[in-house]
Amino acid sequence: VQLVESGGGLVQAGGSLRLSCAASGRTFRRYSMGWFRQAPGKERDFVAAISWSGGSTYYADPVKGRFTISRDNAKNTVYLQMNTLKPEDTAVYYCAAQEGGSHYDYWGQGTQVTISS
Numbered sequence: 001v002q003l004v005e006s007g008g009g010l011v012q013a014g015g016s017l018r019l020s021c022a023a024s025g026r027t028f029r030r031y032s033m034g035w036f037r038q039a040p041g042k043e044r045d046f047v048a049a050i051s052w053s054g055g056s057t058y059y060a061d062p063v064k065g066r067f068t069i070s071r072d073n074a075k076n077t078v079y080l081q082m083n084t085l086k087p088e089d090t091a092v093y094y095c096a097a098q099e100g101g102s103h104y105d106y107w108g109q110g111t112q113v114t115i116s117s
Contacts, residue, residue: 001025001106003095008111013087015115019080021095021108028076029053031106032098035069035080037091037113044094048080062088087117 007019019035034049048069049058057069068081078095093113096104 001027001031001097003097003106003108005093005095005108005111008093008113010114010116011085013085013115013117015085016081016083017085017113019082019093019095019111019113021078021080023076023078023097025076028097029073030099033069033071033078034096034098034104035078036094036096037089038094038110039088039091042091047093049098050078082113085113085115087115089113090115 002024003021005021007017011017029052032051035047036044037047038044046060047063048067050069050071054071066084071078091113092110094110095108097106098104
């Protein structure tokens with residue numbers, strides 16, 4: 001499966017962005033999906049994940065209450081709504097697909113999110 005992120009950009013602190021990740025192929029609904037981010041000089045961190053049905057969601061502590069992950073299996077797309085953005089949210093955001101097991105099998109190319117103070 002191929003993943004393409006979009007929706008990144010530059011916003012002021014307190015603002016909002018919605019990231020999208022479009023997946024190719026007809027098997028999108030088989031995958032759990034996740035969002036990760038990597039800030040300059042730091043490791044890639046988990047941000048949020050959603051089960052194949054959308055019935056279960058998981059969030060990293062720094063984004064709980066501010067970010068919402070969702071998916072539309074009819075559109076082969078997963079979203080990350082980001083509200084009350086902070087400068088420390090600045091990073092390249094990646095979406096990833098997990099077919100099974102504990103690791104993610106497919107990754108997008110990333111989209112830059114920059115939050116100004």
